[in-house]
Amino acid sequence: MSARKRVTIPIRIEPGSDLPAAERAAVLEAVNRNRALEGALLPILHAIQDRLGWIPPRTLPLIAYELNLSRAEVHGVVSFYHYFRQHQPGEHVIFLCRAEACQAVGAVALEAHAKRALGVEFHGTSGDGRYTLEPVYCLGNCASGPSLMIDRELHGRMTPERFDELIGATSTSAASASGSASGSAT
Amino acid sequence: MQSIAEQDLGTPKRQSAKQVTLNVDGRQVTVPAGTSVLRAAAEAGLSIPKLCATDTLEAFGSCRMCLVQVEGMKGFPASCTTPVAEGMKVTTQNEKIANIRRGVMELYISDHPLDCLTCPANGHCELQDMAGAVGLREVRYGYSGANHLDAPKDESNPYFTFDASKCIVCSRCVRACDEQQGTLALTIQGRGFDSTVSASQAESFLESECVSCGACITACPTATLSEKSLIKAGQAEHSIITTCAYCGVGCSFRAEMQGEEVVRMVPNKDGHANHGHSCVKGRFAIGYATHPDRITKPMIRASISDPWKEVSWEEAIAHSASELRRIQKKYGRDSIGGITSSRCTNEETFLVQKLVRAGFGNNNVDTCARVCHSPTGYGLKQTIGESAGTQDFDSVMDADVIMVIGANPTDAHPVFASRLKKRLRAGARLIVVDPRRIDLVRSAHVKADHHLTLKPGTNVAVLNAMAHVVVTEGLVDEAFVRERCDLGNFESWARFVADPRHSPEATAAATGVDPHELRAAARLYATGGNAAIYYGLGVTEHSQGSTTVMAIANLAMATGNIGREGVGVNPLRGQNNVQGSCDMGSFPHEFSGYRHVSNDTARETFERLWGVPLSNEPGLRIPNMIDEAIDGSFKWLYVQGEDIAQSDPDTTHITAGLKAMECVIVQDLFLNETARYAHIFLPGASFLEKDGTFTNAERRISRVRKAIPPLAGMADWEVTMALANALGAPMRYNHPREIMDEIAATTPTFKGVSYARLDELGSIQWPCNDAAPTGTPVMHVDHFVRGKGQFMLTEYLATEERAGPRFPLLLTTGRILSQYNVGAQTRRTASTVWHHEDVLEIHPFDAEQRGVRDGDLVALASRIGEISLHASVTERVQPGVVYTTFHHAVTGANVVTTDNSDWATNCPEYKVTAVQVRRTNHFSDWQLRDREEGVSLRRMAKALADAAE
Structure with missing residues (x-):
C-alpha cells in the first residue's frame, strides 16, 4: 500500500515564491524577454543558463507555469540537451x-x-x-x-x-x- | 495494455469526402484520403508489424517496425506516417523487409528482460506478438552490454505500476497523456540510449502531475505500465461492455473478467461518450463493489436504537409491506413516499416511481436531482422546451468559444474535460465564470481568455450584464431571433436587460466582476463564432438556480447559439443517471418524459396500462417529506440508493425528519448515513451486478450489463418488484428489457428505444422515435421543441444568505477528481491516497486575519451548524470566499449548509453559506455526537457481528 499523501493544495497559484531571489528574477526576466517568440522555451532556457550558469530543477515549475506548459514538458527539453545543466557548475x-x-x-x-x-x-x-x-x-x-x-x-x-x-x-x-x-x- | 477484445488498426480513422484506392499486397482497398498505409492495410485484413502505432494516437514513426515498400518510392517508408495515395502499390512482406524488421526487433530484445512466462503481459503483449511475427530466433548482441534491465519499478500509484526495465521507449504513454488526457504529465527524458519515460521531473507517478486516468496503461504495448489488479490476477478470459456508474459523462467500459471476478476495467474505444478514454474513478475505483462493508443480507429492527437483525428476503419484504399498510391505514394515503436514485438504472427508477404512483396511490416520489439539476429541468423546459442539454459531447470539437459557468470539468467530468482541452489546444477560446481559480483558468496548454471571478450567488447579475452588453452593443443575432423565437417576449426581455441597472458597471458592486473584463467576455461569446455554454452545479445550486438556467438559455438564443454542432446549452450532469432518473418520472409532478401529472392524456396512458387510477395532484418533494415528517404527517419512506443524511443540506434537520418517521427503508450497498435512521435495510446491487440502462448528460442511453451475480441475490429492480408484489400492486418482469419496453410504450421521447436497438447502435440519444429512429445528437435544429424559443425575464435578487458581521465569509462547496460525491464508493477504494479528508480552502488574507496557518484545525460555523476541519491556505479562492468538499461523512459539510433553496424547484443553495472560520483544538459537538451515533445506531445483533468478523 502506498504512503498516504497529505491533501496538498498550493498556497500560491504562481509557483516559485520560495525560489532564491536571483533564480526567480533570472526566470522571470528570461520569460518576459522571450515570451512572445514562437518556440520561446529554448531561448528562455538559454537566457536562464547564461545568467545562472545552470537551470536549477526547482525553477522548472515557474518556467512551466509562465509558458502554460507542464513540468514534464520542460523537463523533457532540459534533459534532452546536454548543454543545459541541471547541476550547479563550478565557478x-x-x-x-x-x-x-x-x-x-x-x-x-x-x-x-x-x-x-x-x-x-x-x-x-x-x-x-x-x-x-x-x-x-x-x-x-x-x-x-x-x-x-x-x-x-x-x-x-x-x-x-x-x-x-x-x-x-x-x-x-x-x-x-x-x-x-x-x-x-x- | 489494450483490451483483450479490441482490434487495433494502427492509426486513427480519418474523415474525408475523398476516397482513395490503393493496392496492398495485391489487394485493392479503398479508404478516406489522409488514412495511413498501415491502417489501409489493416482494413484490408493485412497485419503489418508495429510497436509505436496505435489507433487512438496520431502516428509517430519511431519504432521502425511497420516499414514497407512502395512502388516508385525510395527506401522503406514507415507505413504509419505514410498517407495513402491513389493507385499506390504497397508491399508489406518480402525478404528485405523481413530482415530489417527482425534486425530492429533484435535490438529491442537485446535490452528487454526475457521473463515472458512470469510477466503480467504474458499472453497479451504486443512486443511478444511482434517478436513472433518477425520470426526473431536469436539475439546476437548478448546481454552483457549496457542495458536498462535493473531499472527500478515505480509502485507509488495505488492502481498501477511502472516497470522501467520493460520499457521500449515507444512514447505511446507520453502521447496518450498529451493527446487523450491533455495533462502532459509524462515525457521522454534524456536522449539516445539514455532516453527513459519520466513522470514530471523524474518523480514517482504519485508525486507527479499524473491524474491516474489510465490512458498510458491502455496505450502501453508491454507490461511496463500495468494495473496492479492485472498483475495479481493475470489475463482476463472474457469481457463485458457496460457503462460507468460514476459521473454524468457515462463512459463505456469493457469489464475484463475471469469467471465472476473483474480483472480490470478498460475504457471502450467504441464508446460514443468517451471514445476509449477514462478517469481515475471509472477505470480504477471499483473496489467498493466487493468491499467487506457491503451488506448482503436484509436486516430489520423495531427501533433505530436496536441492533440490526438479519432476516430472509421474504421476511424483510413482508415486513416492509405490512408496515406500509399499517401506516397508510393509520395516517392516510399521503403519509408515505419513495425516493429514486440517480445511481440506479432507468428501469429501476421507473419501477420505484411506478410503485409510488400505482402502488401507494400518491405522487410522493422524488429523486436526488432535487438537490442538483432540478433547476436545469425547469429552466430549460420554460425557455427552449426540453429538460435536457442540447448537444452531444463531440459537439465541443466544433466550438470556437467555450464558456464554462459554475462547473469544474477537470475534477467532476474529467473525460469530457479532456475533450474540451483538446479543443482548446486546437485554438478555441475560453471564458470561465467561477468564484474559484479552477484548473481550466490556467494549466498546461489551457488558459482562459477571461475569468470572471464573481462573488458566490451573483450568477444572474453576471449573465444579465452579459445580455446587457449583447443587446446594447447590437450583438443580437436578429435573424435567428426573428425566425426561431417569440418576438414579443424577446422585445420585452431586450428592454429589460438593456436597462442601465443591468450594465456591467452598475452590477459590478454586487458581482465583484471587472466591467471591462465582463464586456470583453460578452463580446467574445457573441461574436467569436460557434459559442457553447457548459455549466454545472455552480449554476443550479442557488436560490436563483432556475433563473440562472433561464438566463443562460436567453443568452444562447439571443446570440443564435443553439441548434447546430459546436454551440448549445450543456448542463454537465453530476451523477451517472441523473438525466435518466429525471426522464423516468422521478419528480412528484411529472410522469416519464416530463409530462405533468395533471396532463390527462399522459395519466390515462398509465392508468390504462397499470389498471389503477392515478392522482393528478403533484406529490411531496424531499424537503416537503422531511418537513411533514417533523410535523408528524409523513411516516414511511422507501429510499433506494440515496444518502440524504449526508448529501442533503442542513443535516440536522434531515436527521430529525428521519427520526420522526415510523418506518424508513434504505436500499443501498452500504449501511450509509441514512441507514442509521432506518428500520429496514434491503441490500442493493452495484452496477456490475445487474442489467439496465443509464442516461448520461448528453441524453445518451447506454446499456449496463451484468458482469457478476448480485451479491445479495437480488438486483435492485427485483427488490422493488418484490415489494410491489407484496403490496398487491403486481409487477411481472423477467428482465429489465421488459421494463424498457414499457417505458418506450408509454413515453413518446423513448418510443424507439429497446435493448435490441441499443445492442445494434451501441447507444441512443433521446428523443428516439419515428422521426429520429437512431436518436438525436443535437436538439432544436430547425425549431425549438416547444415551437418558439421563450425569453424569460430574469430579475437578479440577492440571496438572503449573505455575509455579515457574525458570518463574514461565503462558503461554497464542490467535488475533487479522486473522490465522488458522498464518497460511499470512493472512500472504500485506494483513491483515499489522494484525498483522505475534506479540507477548507481559505485565502491567505482571510487566514492571516484569523491567525490560521496552513494545516490548522479550524471551526467552520454558519447560522445553523458548526464543524471542524483542517485549513488549506490557498489563493485558489478569492478573499471573502472559502471552499470545501463533501466527500467524507465525518466532516459533515452539510451540517453547515442551510435550508435556503431555489425558488422554483427547491434545489438547495449549497453554493452560498455565510460562515465564520476560527482556529480550534477540537471537533464540533455535531461531529462528536455523530461519531458516537455512527456506532450506536449501526449496531448489529451479536451473532451477526461475530459472523462479520
Missing part, C-alpha cells in the same frame, strides 16, 4: 574540444591532462568548486587546435603547460579583476 566552465581536427593535434592528451589536473571526468566539477569540465564538438577554431573555451573566452594551440597556466591565471583573475581571462563575472 568557471571549461569546454574542451574533442572534434577531429583538435584530436589530430593533441586534444586526446590534453583531455587526459585536464582531467588529471582538475581531478574530474567530463561533466564533473573540481573538488574546490572552481572548474567544471565539459566536452564540446568543435569551437570553429580548427586551424589553431587544440582549442578550449573557458567561460566565454576561446583559447587555441592549447598544451598541458598552457592549460596549467590558464587555470592558475583564472584562479587569480577573479581577485585581480583584470578581466583578461575571465568572463564569468556576469
Whole structure:
C-alpha cells in the first residue's frame, strides 16, 4: 500500500515564491524577454543558463507555469540537451574540444591532462568548486587546435603547460579583476 | 495494455469526402484520403508489424517496425506516417523487409528482460506478438552490454505500476497523456540510449502531475505500465461492455473478467461518450463493489436504537409491506413516499416511481436531482422546451468559444474535460465564470481568455450584464431571433436587460466582476463564432438556480447559439443517471418524459396500462417529506440508493425528519448515513451486478450489463418488484428489457428505444422515435421543441444568505477528481491516497486575519451548524470566499449548509453559506455526537457481528 499523501493544495497559484531571489528574477526576466517568440522555451532556457550558469530543477515549475506548459514538458527539453545543466557548475566552465581536427593535434592528451589536473571526468566539477569540465564538438577554431573555451573566452594551440597556466591565471583573475581571462563575472 | 477484445488498426480513422484506392499486397482497398498505409492495410485484413502505432494516437514513426515498400518510392517508408495515395502499390512482406524488421526487433530484445512466462503481459503483449511475427530466433548482441534491465519499478500509484526495465521507449504513454488526457504529465527524458519515460521531473507517478486516468496503461504495448489488479490476477478470459456508474459523462467500459471476478476495467474505444478514454474513478475505483462493508443480507429492527437483525428476503419484504399498510391505514394515503436514485438504472427508477404512483396511490416520489439539476429541468423546459442539454459531447470539437459557468470539468467530468482541452489546444477560446481559480483558468496548454471571478450567488447579475452588453452593443443575432423565437417576449426581455441597472458597471458592486473584463467576455461569446455554454452545479445550486438556467438559455438564443454542432446549452450532469432518473418520472409532478401529472392524456396512458387510477395532484418533494415528517404527517419512506443524511443540506434537520418517521427503508450497498435512521435495510446491487440502462448528460442511453451475480441475490429492480408484489400492486418482469419496453410504450421521447436497438447502435440519444429512429445528437435544429424559443425575464435578487458581521465569509462547496460525491464508493477504494479528508480552502488574507496557518484545525460555523476541519491556505479562492468538499461523512459539510433553496424547484443553495472560520483544538459537538451515533445506531445483533468478523 502506498504512503498516504497529505491533501496538498498550493498556497500560491504562481509557483516559485520560495525560489532564491536571483533564480526567480533570472526566470522571470528570461520569460518576459522571450515570451512572445514562437518556440520561446529554448531561448528562455538559454537566457536562464547564461545568467545562472545552470537551470536549477526547482525553477522548472515557474518556467512551466509562465509558458502554460507542464513540468514534464520542460523537463523533457532540459534533459534532452546536454548543454543545459541541471547541476550547479563550478565557478568557471571549461569546454574542451574533442572534434577531429583538435584530436589530430593533441586534444586526446590534453583531455587526459585536464582531467588529471582538475581531478574530474567530463561533466564533473573540481573538488574546490572552481572548474567544471565539459566536452564540446568543435569551437570553429580548427586551424589553431587544440582549442578550449573557458567561460566565454576561446583559447587555441592549447598544451598541458598552457592549460596549467590558464587555470592558475583564472584562479587569480577573479581577485585581480583584470578581466583578461575571465568572463564569468556576469 | 489494450483490451483483450479490441482490434487495433494502427492509426486513427480519418474523415474525408475523398476516397482513395490503393493496392496492398495485391489487394485493392479503398479508404478516406489522409488514412495511413498501415491502417489501409489493416482494413484490408493485412497485419503489418508495429510497436509505436496505435489507433487512438496520431502516428509517430519511431519504432521502425511497420516499414514497407512502395512502388516508385525510395527506401522503406514507415507505413504509419505514410498517407495513402491513389493507385499506390504497397508491399508489406518480402525478404528485405523481413530482415530489417527482425534486425530492429533484435535490438529491442537485446535490452528487454526475457521473463515472458512470469510477466503480467504474458499472453497479451504486443512486443511478444511482434517478436513472433518477425520470426526473431536469436539475439546476437548478448546481454552483457549496457542495458536498462535493473531499472527500478515505480509502485507509488495505488492502481498501477511502472516497470522501467520493460520499457521500449515507444512514447505511446507520453502521447496518450498529451493527446487523450491533455495533462502532459509524462515525457521522454534524456536522449539516445539514455532516453527513459519520466513522470514530471523524474518523480514517482504519485508525486507527479499524473491524474491516474489510465490512458498510458491502455496505450502501453508491454507490461511496463500495468494495473496492479492485472498483475495479481493475470489475463482476463472474457469481457463485458457496460457503462460507468460514476459521473454524468457515462463512459463505456469493457469489464475484463475471469469467471465472476473483474480483472480490470478498460475504457471502450467504441464508446460514443468517451471514445476509449477514462478517469481515475471509472477505470480504477471499483473496489467498493466487493468491499467487506457491503451488506448482503436484509436486516430489520423495531427501533433505530436496536441492533440490526438479519432476516430472509421474504421476511424483510413482508415486513416492509405490512408496515406500509399499517401506516397508510393509520395516517392516510399521503403519509408515505419513495425516493429514486440517480445511481440506479432507468428501469429501476421507473419501477420505484411506478410503485409510488400505482402502488401507494400518491405522487410522493422524488429523486436526488432535487438537490442538483432540478433547476436545469425547469429552466430549460420554460425557455427552449426540453429538460435536457442540447448537444452531444463531440459537439465541443466544433466550438470556437467555450464558456464554462459554475462547473469544474477537470475534477467532476474529467473525460469530457479532456475533450474540451483538446479543443482548446486546437485554438478555441475560453471564458470561465467561477468564484474559484479552477484548473481550466490556467494549466498546461489551457488558459482562459477571461475569468470572471464573481462573488458566490451573483450568477444572474453576471449573465444579465452579459445580455446587457449583447443587446446594447447590437450583438443580437436578429435573424435567428426573428425566425426561431417569440418576438414579443424577446422585445420585452431586450428592454429589460438593456436597462442601465443591468450594465456591467452598475452590477459590478454586487458581482465583484471587472466591467471591462465582463464586456470583453460578452463580446467574445457573441461574436467569436460557434459559442457553447457548459455549466454545472455552480449554476443550479442557488436560490436563483432556475433563473440562472433561464438566463443562460436567453443568452444562447439571443446570440443564435443553439441548434447546430459546436454551440448549445450543456448542463454537465453530476451523477451517472441523473438525466435518466429525471426522464423516468422521478419528480412528484411529472410522469416519464416530463409530462405533468395533471396532463390527462399522459395519466390515462398509465392508468390504462397499470389498471389503477392515478392522482393528478403533484406529490411531496424531499424537503416537503422531511418537513411533514417533523410535523408528524409523513411516516414511511422507501429510499433506494440515496444518502440524504449526508448529501442533503442542513443535516440536522434531515436527521430529525428521519427520526420522526415510523418506518424508513434504505436500499443501498452500504449501511450509509441514512441507514442509521432506518428500520429496514434491503441490500442493493452495484452496477456490475445487474442489467439496465443509464442516461448520461448528453441524453445518451447506454446499456449496463451484468458482469457478476448480485451479491445479495437480488438486483435492485427485483427488490422493488418484490415489494410491489407484496403490496398487491403486481409487477411481472423477467428482465429489465421488459421494463424498457414499457417505458418506450408509454413515453413518446423513448418510443424507439429497446435493448435490441441499443445492442445494434451501441447507444441512443433521446428523443428516439419515428422521426429520429437512431436518436438525436443535437436538439432544436430547425425549431425549438416547444415551437418558439421563450425569453424569460430574469430579475437578479440577492440571496438572503449573505455575509455579515457574525458570518463574514461565503462558503461554497464542490467535488475533487479522486473522490465522488458522498464518497460511499470512493472512500472504500485506494483513491483515499489522494484525498483522505475534506479540507477548507481559505485565502491567505482571510487566514492571516484569523491567525490560521496552513494545516490548522479550524471551526467552520454558519447560522445553523458548526464543524471542524483542517485549513488549506490557498489563493485558489478569492478573499471573502472559502471552499470545501463533501466527500467524507465525518466532516459533515452539510451540517453547515442551510435550508435556503431555489425558488422554483427547491434545489438547495449549497453554493452560498455565510460562515465564520476560527482556529480550534477540537471537533464540533455535531461531529462528536455523530461519531458516537455512527456506532450506536449501526449496531448489529451479536451473532451477526461475530459472523462479520
